[in-house]
Amino acid sequence: MKNKYLRAAAPVLVLAVGFGVVQWMSAAKPAPEKKEEEQRLVSLLYTEAREESVLLTVTTQGVVRPHTEIDLTPEVSGRITHISASFAEGAGFKAGETLIQLDDANYRLALARAEAGVAQAQVLLLQAQAQASIKRQQWLSANPDKEPTPLQVNEPQVKEAEANLHSAKAELADATRNLARTRVKLPFRGRVIRRDAGVGQYVSTGTPLGRVFATDLVEVRLPLTDSQLMELGLPMGFVSSTAHPGPIVTLSAQVGQTQRQWRGHIVRTQAAIDQQTRLIYAIAEVRDPYGKGASDGVPLAAGLFVTAQAEGVQAHQALVLPREALRNADTVYVIDENNRLDIRTVEVVSTSENRVVVTAGLADGEKVVTSAIANAVDGMQVQPVTQLAQK
Secondary structure, X not given: OHHHHHHHHHHHHHHHHHHHHHHHHHHHOOOOOOOOOOOOOEEEEEEEOEEEEEEEEEEEEEEEEEOOEEEEOXXXXXXXXXXXXXXXXXXXXXOOOOOEEEOOHHHHHHHHHHHHHHHHHHHHHHHHHHHHHHHHHHHHHHOOOOOOOOOOOOHHHHXXXXXXXXXXXXXXXXXXXXXXXXXXXXOOOEEEEEEOOOOOOEEOOOOOOEEEEEOOEEEEEEEEOXXXXXXXXXXXXXXXXXXXXXXXXXXXXXXXXXEEEEEEEEEEEOOXXXXXXXXXXXXXXXXXXXXXXXXXXXXXXXXXXEEEEEEEEEEEEEEEEEHHHOEOOOEEEEEOOOOEEEEEEOEEEEEOOOEEEEEEOOOOOOEEEOOOOOOOOOOOEEEEEEOOOOO
16 A cells, blocks of 8 residues: 555656756856946037127018009900900010000091091181281281281181191091000000900990000018018118118019029008008019019019018127027027937027027027937937037
């Protein structure tokens, strides 16, 4: 019976002894060395904020509009016999070019009648003058010592004939003008906005034929605050002159995939404050926007929304940073003396393609980050790297 129990317990004893030996060997094995990983710092390019005397840039926006835009209407009545190819929506025309031709048969007939009237009046005047001359000679022969009265020498008849000649010439001039007015033309070069008439249509004086605008000059109405007006050195009611020209304005807009720029001048400012916006409006002009004033062939088209920038005239002490140092609209990353990141909100007074001008929230000589950084955290440890070149 005892041998039977020993045989049943033998496997259990062997397993217990084996487990104990394994545990003893594991406890006797030396523990592995723990290596602490060193923290890898983010390397950031920085530049030092520099205090400079700068001219601030005034930035505003506006819509381009033609200096001259009119409804084209005829001055005489008639049936349209011809329309120029230049008188089509979007087409351009030259100064003095005939855009619409009206039937001029009746006006040519009126001109011929007026010419005949002038000729007849001239004949009647010559006759009246001849009769007056004969009567004067007859009177002087009969009464050498007595001056005749105007009626006795036909002076009223001569004046009447002269008046009739003046009237006939006026009718001739009117008939000549009316004949010329059958050719509808404009004294400026421009573009057609829309056309409202067709060949064969009968039109009378004042009938709308279309709408056009001049392309010699366009203007932009720019809203300005009091401080912006002072920055540009412009008084209310300013009018540009040779002695006092207005500030130069750079107008820019995105046309297609390209940023375009045009150059203009502020020529005047309003003499009153807008009651709704409480702003003062300045007028900037660009000459020949479809020709020499275009941007690499791209015209400053009417209706285009543009951003206008003009440089101020009064210098200010401010901190200047590279454009890439600005995050969002008013945030910069500063590296403090302990190489920790300090996220600051600053007061930006001017921005351009290359620089940012700051007046508050930053001190001269502080390190401002210019490189890109993902997941920036206020107070994080960083590795500063000097940016050698700064524009």
